[in-house]
Amino acid sequence: MNFNICVLKGDGIGPEIVDEALKALDKVGEKFGHTFNYDERLIGGAAIDEFGVPLPQETIDACKASDSVLLGAVGGPKWDHIEPSTNRPERGLLGIRKELNLFANLRPAKLWAPLADACPLKPERLGDGLDLVVCRELVGDVYFGKKWRDEAGAGHDDMNYSTPEVERIARVAFDMARKRRGKVTSIDKANVLETSRVWRETVQRIAAEYPDVETDYLYVDNGAMQLVLNPSQFDVILTGNLFGDILSDEASCITGSVGMLPSASLSDTKLGMYEPIHGSAPDIAGQNIANPIATILSAAMMLRYSFDLAEEADAIENAVASVLEAGHRTGDIAKAGEKKLTCTEMGDLICAAI
Numbered sequence: 095m096n097f098n099i100c101v102l103k104g105d106g107i108g109p110e111i112v113d114e115a116l117k118a119l120d121k122v123g124e125k126f127g128h129t130f131n132y133d134e135r136l137i138g139g140a141a142i143d144e145f146g147v148p149l150p151q152e153t154i155d156a157c158k159a160s161d162s163v164l165l166g167a168v169g170g171p172k173w174d175h176i177e178p179s180t181n182r183p184e185r186g187l188l189g190i191r192k193e194l195n196l197f198a199n200l201r202p203a204k205l206w207a208p209l210a211d212a213c214p215l216k217p218e219r220l221g222d223g224l225d226l227v228v229c230r231e232l233v234g235d236v237y238f239g240k241k242w243r244d245e246a247g248a249g250h251d252d253m254n255y256s257t258p259e260v261e262r263i264a265r266v267a268f269d270m271a272r273k274r275r276g277k278v279t280s281i282d283k284a285n286v287l288e289t290s291r292v293w294r295e296t297v298q299r300i301a302a303e304y305p306d307v308e309t310d311y312l313y314v315d316n317g318a319m320q321l322v323l324n325p326s327q328f329d330v331i332l333t334g335n336l337f338g339d340i341l342s343d344e345a346s347c348i349t350g351s352v353g354m355l356p357s358a359s360l361s362d363t364k365l366g367m368y369e370p371i372h373g374s375a376p377d378i379a380g381q382n383i384a385n386p387i388a389t390i391l392s393a394a395m396m397l398r399y400s401f402d403l404a405e406e407a408d409a410i411e412n413a414v415a416s417v418l419e420a421g422h423r424t425g426d427i428a429k430a431g432e433k434k435l436t437c438t439e440m441g442d443l444i445c446a447a448i
């Protein structure tokens with residue numbers, strides 16, 4: 095089959111890690127008889143440099159015309175001086191999420207068995223290990239509220255959640271829990287925030303439609319603590335945009351590195367955007383040392399969710415497992431004294447294993 099993928103490499107390590115994911119897709123295409131066509135467009139800082147805006151209309155049009163989008167990461171110190179915040183590279187990413195109505199961000203976090211020694215938690219804390227999905231609402235919350243500075247110079251960010259916004263992401267989480275271990279933990283701050291009170295009331299109502307799914311409610315401060323104290327209690331974490339952003343980075347470090355976590359950003363159509371959860375890592379950009387696994391696994395999620403190619407997605411995930419099993423590591427997941435592969439070498443090994 096033939097698939098058209100819009101490729102947004104972005105900034106910093108974005109181009110390096112996306113190149114490895116494209117190599118993996120090509121390898122899958124070769125093995126299973128598919129053709130992946132790539133339409134590369136600019137977003138973030140790279141788009142500001144070329145077009146003066148972080149999300150050019152031609153990028154939006156190309157994404158909408160594609161079967162799916164693969165994104166690296168955006169941002170970096172080169173653009174940090176830009177005012178107001180609505181013109182920064184990160185607004186390009188938020189903008190494309192909104193344009194494509196990607197309201198459901200799935201961030202699976204699992205500790206791969208060969209990486210047990212890269213996990214910072216004591217083995218007794220891990221219990222049955224870590225295998226959860228953060229189901230994060232992606233186009234609402236404080237990231238998309240009105241932003242302004244008043245005459246006194248104070249900054250304001252409006253935080254909003256409507257009932258329909260919470261309903262649709264809650265259904266995604268409950269449907270997913272049914273296919274997994276049957277548990278949803280909804281994380282909010284309903285003791286303080288009005289948005290969270292709407293969130294919790296709505297989740298409670300939707301939960302009643304899923305009596306077969308166990309539902310738990312935690313305030314986000316406790317949720318953050320439970321994640322490191324007893325991570326195996328979690329199956330699906332259902333949460334808002336801001337809390338999901340933070341909790342997923344926290345979950346990632348239990349797996350050894352933020353460079354291990356992929357994500358799928360989904361709407362109610364087949365057109366999704368697939369991206370590692372991390373940023374553009376300016377501190378290591380241009381050195382060919384970034385871990386490409388999160389992006390390669392994001393490409394596997396694209397095959398699974400947008401193209402219904404489960405066997406092909408399995409081929410990538412099994413290749414990652416076998417490369418880790420054989421002891422190959424990039425710097426972020428290597429032990430002291432262990433050989434550190436370059437980004438390209440890790441990509442080559444995964445392609446060979448496919």
Ligand SMILES: NC(=O)C1=CN([C@@H]2O[C@H](COP(=O)(O)OP(=O)(O)OC[C@H]3O[C@@H](n4cnc5c(N)ncnc54)[C@H](O)[C@@H]3O)[C@@H](O)[C@H]2O)C=CC1
Binds near residue numbers: 370383385
């Ligand atoms: N999805 C996106 O495009 C995101 C963009 N950003 C932007 O990225 C820039 C840097 O943000 P930071 O807060 O530093 O977060 P970051 O996720 O880029 O980096 C945090 C730390 O993790 C390391 N890291 C990240 N990805 C890695 C990988 N694949 N392999 C090895 N190490 C990796 C970095 O070297 C750094 O030490 C900022 O401009 C920020 O706004 C941040 C988060 C998400």
Ligand SMILES: CC(C)CC(=O)C(=O)O
Binds near residue numbers: 184187237371
């Ligand atoms: C622009 C940011 C909201 C990106 C980010 O940190 C994320 O989605 O994880």
Ligand SMILES: [Mg+2]
Binds near residue numbers: 339343371
């Ligand atoms: Mg983040």
